[in-house]
Amino acid sequence: MLPEGALPSTGRMLQFTLPSGHEMRLFATKEIVGTDVGSLNPEPWPDGLKGANTHWxxxxLLMCPLDPENGINTVADNTALLTEVLDFYLTEQIVAGPDGSIQIGAFVSCSTTPHDIAFVGGPEAGLHHVSFFLDSWHDILKAGDIMAKNKVQIDVSPTRHGVTRGETIYFFDPSGNRNETFAGLGYQAGPDRPVTTWTDDEIGRAVFYHTGVLVESFIGVYT
Ligand SMILES: [Fe+2]
Structure with a gap:
């Protein structure tokens, strides 16, 4: 247990470690900062917006140790913990191996979006990316323009995911972490919606729907 104030504007927290090794914190309360347009008769957007105008x-996406030959699959272990203990539900998965028995990617939600957290298998634990929501495909394209104007290192230029059907750009921030701008929620998720499964022979389209080709840096580089 961590006391109130251990993080700014945050109440007491429960800290624990996922099977993949990532540190997690559940907070009891969070200070509400509101929005620039307020909550009383709000305008649709505030004046003076700068940059890509991310909403939230x-x-x-966390990279999770995966070594099926030695019985290690922390994608599946993390997914079990979040769905069985923390009331998340599985929306989509990528499977491999005989009869698709090895879960190498899992997308879980505790809301109505296709994923709040995703787990993908890799040689070691890490952060693959954090993702910020934009309204539309046009906003994704404009975000790409803004990144180019500012010489931001883009990993994957605007395209669509098969998984979640989201529209995306991946880019690196100055610290070297990968970020994503994400739009176009493909569907409203719910715990009674059948889980979408992608097989590893279609993993290219699952990740980058248009080309069907996994970008080398996208697989191999994470922090
Ligand atoms: Fe993402």
Whole structure:
């Protein structure tokens, strides 16, 4: 247990470690900062917007140790913990191996978006990306323009995911972490919606729907 104030504007927290090794914190309360347009007769958007105009932090993707030959699959272990203990539900998964028995990617939600957290298998634990929500495909394209104007290192230029059907750009921030701008929620998720499964022979389209080709840096680089 961590006391109130251990993080700014945050109440007491329960800290624990996922099977993948990532540190998690559940907070009891969070200070409400509101929005620039307020809550009384609000305008649709505030004046003076700058940059890509992200709305909110949409999701995070964590890389999780995966070594099926030695019985290690922390994608599946994390997913079990979040769905069985924390009331998340599985929306989509990527499977491999005989009869698709090895879960190498899992997308879980505790809301109505296709994923709040995603887990993908890799050689070691890490952060793959954090993702910020934009309104539309046009906003994604404009975000790409803004990144180019500012010489931001883009990892994957605007395209669509098969998984979640989201529209995306991946880019690196100055610290080297990968970020994403994400739009076009493909569907409203719910716990009674059948889980979408992608097989590893279609993993290219699952990740980058248009080309069907996994970008090398996208797989191999994470922090
Ligand atoms: Fe993402």
């Amino acid at each position: 932090l949409d999701h995070v």
